[in-house]
Structure formats: C-alpha cells, structure tokens
Amino acid sequence: MADEIILRVTRYRPEQSPLPFHEDFAVPFRNDMMVLDALAYVKDHMDGSLAFRWSCRMGICGSCGASVEGTPRLTCSTFLHEIRKPIVRVGPLGHFPVIKDLVVDMDDFMRKLQQVMPWIIRESEKPLERGEYSQLPEQVELYRQQSLCINCMICYAGCPVYGLEPEFIGPAALALAYRYNVDTRDHGSKERLARLIGRTGLWECTYVGECSVVCPKNVDPAGAIQRLKAPGAIQAIQILLPPILRR
Amino acid sequence: MPSTWWLRNPRYFLYMLREVTSIFVYLYALAFVVQFLLLADRGLFDAFRVLFTSSVFRAFTGVVLVMAVVHAITWWSLNAGVFRIRLRGRTLPPAALFAGGMLAWIVVSGLVYLLVFRGF
Numbered sequence: 001m002a003d004e005i006i007l008r009v010t011r012y013r014p015e016q017s018p019l020p021f022h023e024d025f026a027v028p029f030r031n032d033m034m035v036l037d038a039l040a041y042v043k044d045h046m047d048g049s050l051a052f053r054w055s056c057r058m059g060i061c062g063s064c065g066a067s068v069e070g071t072p073r074l075t076c077s078t079f080l081h082e083i084r085k086p087i088v089r090v091g092p093l094g095h096f097p098v099i100k101d102l103v104v105d106m107d108d109f110m111r112k113l114q115q116v117m118p119w120i121i122r123e124s125e126k127p128l129e130r131g132e133y134s135q136l137p138e139q140v141e142l143y144r145q146q147s148l149c150i151n152c153m154i155c156y157a158g159c160p161v162y163g164l165e166p167e168f169i170g171p172a173a174l175a176l177a178y179r180y181n182v183d184t185r186d187h188g189s190k191e192r193l194a195r196l197i198g199r200t201g202l203w204e205c206t207y208v209g210e211c212s213v214v215c216p217k218n219v220d221p222a223g224a225i226q227r228l229k230a231p232g233a234i235q236a237i238q239i240l241l242p243p244i245l246r247r
Numbered sequence: 248m249p250s251t252w253w254l255r256n257p258r259y260f261l262y263m264l265r266e267v268t269s270i271f272v273y274l275y276a277l278a279f280v281v282q283f284l285l286l287a288d289r290g291l292f293d294a295f296r297v298l299f300t301s302s303v304f305r306a307f308t309g310v311v312l313v314m315a316v317v318h319a320i321t322w323w324s325l326n327a328g329v330f331r332i333r334l335r336g337r338t339l340p341p342a343a344l345f346a347g348g349m350l351a352w353i354v355v356s357g358l359v360y361l362l363v364f365r366g367f
C-alpha cells in the first residue's frame with residue numbers, strides 16, 4: 001500500500017454549521033496502524049479540534065465505535081490495511097444523534113440499559129458468612145457469551161430496526177436481559193421479561209441478524225433475543241389468563 | 248432512514264430476500280388450503296384443478312420451489328445459531344444444526360409429497 005492514506009472524516013460542528021461535512025486528511029500509513037491511530041495522528045498533528053472517543057485502545061472499553069467505510073466497528077481494533085482502499089471513510093455511529101464530529105449522544109442507550117435491569121435480582125440474600133453463590137461451569141456457560149458485551153453500541157448502529165424505530169430497546173440491552181435471565185443466581189426473570197414483551201421490546205426484532213455480525217465481541221445479541229421470545233410469549237399469554245391458571 | 252436502506256449492505260438485502268420469499272410460500276400454502284376447502288364442492292374443485300395444472304400455475308410452482316429453498320437455507324443458517332441443544336455434555340455447533348435442520352426439512356417435504364401426491 002502507499003505511504004499515505006486519505007482519511008475522509010465526517011465532521012459536525014453545530015456551533016459553526018448546521019450540516020455535517022467531510023474533511024480529508026492525508027495520514028502517513030504504517031502497516032500496523034489502526035483507524036484509531038490515524039484519527040489520533042490527525043488530532044495530534046493536523047487538527048486538534050477533531051472530536052472522537054477512545055480510552056483503552058485494546059477493544060475493552062467500547063468507547064471508540066465509529067462507522068468505518070459504512071460498517072460500524074471499533075476503530076482501535078480495525079487495521080487500516082484491512083480496508084484496502086486509498087481513501088478510508090470514517091463517520092459517527094449511525095442511528096445516534098451526533099454531538100460533535102464522531103462523538104454521539106449515548107443517553108438513549110443508557111436509558112434502555114437501565115430499563116432491562118442488567119443486574120442480579122434476588123428474592124432474598126443469604127448471609128455473607130454462608131459464602132458466595134457458586135455456579136457449575138455449564139451454568140456459567142449459559143450466559144458467558146452475552147456477558148462479554150462492552151456496551152460499544154455498535155450493534156445499535158448496525159440494526160436497521162433501531163434506525164427505523166428508535167423506541168426499540170435494541171440488541172445490546174436485550175442481550176443483557178437474556179444474560180441475567182439465564183443466570184441461575186437471578187430471580188428477576190419475570191420482572192425483566194415483563195419489560196421486554198411490550199411494543200418496543202422483543203417483538204420489534206425481525207431478526208435481520210446484523211447486530212451479531214458487527215458485534216466485535218461475538219456476543220450474538222440476535223440469537224439471545226430469539227431465545228427470549230419463547231419465554232416472552234409464554235409470559236404474555238399467562239398475563240391474559242385468569243390468575244388461578246397462572247403459574 | 249431512507250426506504251432503500253436494505254440496499255446498503257448485502258446482509259440487509261439477504262434479509263429482505265428472506266422476507267419476500269415467505270410471501271411466495273404463504274401464497275402457495277393459501278392455494279393449497281383453498282383446494283382442500285373446495286373438496287366439498289366437486290364442480291368448483293375440478294375448476295380449481297384445471298387452474299392448478301395450468302402451465303402458468305406450474306411456472307408459479309417452480310418459482311415457489313426456488314423461493315422455498317432460498318427461505319429454508321437462509322432461515323436455517325440464521326436459526327442454527329439460536330438453538331442450544333446439548334448432546335453428551337457438549338452444545339451442538341450451528342453447522343451441525345444447520346445440516347440437521349435442512350435434512351429434516353427435506354425428509355418432511357418428501358413425506359408430504361408421498362402423502363399428498365402418492366397417497367401412500
């Protein structure tokens with residue numbers, strides 16, 4: 001590849017212009033360079049006003065998500081040479097309001113995350129001196145994959161349903177709901193499911209499957225959502241039954 | 248989102264294709280059910296059979312077959328990852344479930360064919 005690549009960045013500065021625009025930066029190319037490295041180069045050497053989020057630089061914190069060549073990805077885990085193009089387009093994650101340049105507003109996601117109660121709910125706690133709540137390896141295996149979610153919101157940017165219906169709870173939050181519902185230490189699955197079987201929950205997902213394709217941690221939110229649909233349907237039917245017939 | 252969002256990436260397109268193929272399968276099933284309902288009226292049934300054996304309907308059946316195959320392949324390739332079936336302490340890999348699902352679909356289709364068209 002050439003010694004230089006053009007980084008075509010979508011800029012948005014509401015205080016200067018109401019519309020986003022593209023700006024090209026010629027960045028020296030190295031084979032071991034990530035997209036995030038190129039953005040950092042621009043910020044350090046060319047335009048200090050470029051705004052983007054990052055922290056760990058190793059695919060752990062989930063803060064560096066952006067649209068790279070139209071696909072939502074972690075910029076710290078995407079090699080420039082993988083893209084194989086002289087001009088690399090980088091923009092903010094789709095489906096989210098943009099605050100500035102590549103920085104998007106996460107409030108909606110945070111609200112939805114809380115909505116599914118992503119924590120262990122216990123009917124009663126045992127005293128500390130009785131030790132931890134132990135689990136067998138196969139019980140951990142039930143939720144291990146979904147517990148790897150880093151809240152990077154890349155699945156939301158890939159999900160066309162969320163783009164069309166912003167009230168949809170969305171892939172990551174539903175995957176986390178699944179993660180806690182199958183955790184043997186949790187007693188809150190009914191309460192959690194009750195929040196998912198409404199108009200904006202499970203049934204909004206039409207199983208496009210893109211969330212699982214773009215997820216950088218192989219969390220498979222689409223699969224988790226489909227697995228929630230059977231218990232969700234049972235609970236929805238039970239609500240219609242007279243109380244004496246409900247389990 | 249623009250109404251052409253599904254043209255943005257090949258996987259969105261494949262999703263739309265899967266959804267569209269289900270319409271053809273639905274139409275064929277509808278025609279099949281209507282045929283059963285018409286069994287009560289011999290005259291109507293015969294008229295419908297003429298329609299069912301016409302070259303236009305045969306062509307439609309061919310299209311439905313292609314659509315059903317596309318639907319089955321895309322459906323199973325997606326859903327194979329959803330089911331968690333454990334066998335001898337191990338979760339079956341999606342590829343095995345895909346193969347099993349396709350095989351089950353072919354076997355059931357064969358049985359339906361024998362039952363309906365050969366009356367075995």
Ligand code: FES
Pocket residue numbers: 054055056057058059060061062063064065074075076077
């Ligand atoms: S910087 Fe932390 S995941 Fe990319």
